[in-house]
Amino acid sequence: MAVLPIRISGDPVLHSPAREVEQIDDELRTLVADMFETMDAAPGVGLAAPQVGVPLRVFVYGWTDDDDVEHRGVAVNPELFITPTSTEPADPDDESEGCLSFPGERFPLARGARALLRATDLEGARYELEVDGWLARIFQHEFDHLEGRLYVDRLGRPFDRVAQKIERKRGWGVAGLSWLPGRDDLDA
């Protein structure tokens, strides 16, 4: 297993739709193991394959809720159905989201409160999960990655401008940038 470099906003792999996984084989299992290790090292609560430079429809997640229950899994070729997003402005205290491909920043973003995930696991079995709250947010965030969309692309004013400014200031927004958890120090 290995910790993989995480691509930063601007790399084309993050901004184009990923391809369906055609075969669950050892190569995919290794990728998923590396993705879990990378997510845990970052640390993060979710990671999509395009973030490690692989344009495939796979994401992993790992998040512990307030009752200390750990939710951890992998979604291959997922489908996601969500309840409508509130039209109220997002609450900066309760609805701020971050992304390992836009490291060190968090911005408020409204999401659908509930989600239904249908996906394939590493044994090739299709499963279904109905979730709400943060897990629903994580699934929406990771699913967006597979569509070539970052959460900063969804921000409302004034946060969209702020994110653009940060991207320029840090020299992101170009191809080929990445950071390696455990090696690169982030001012997160």
Ligand code: ZN
């Ligand atoms: Zn992300």
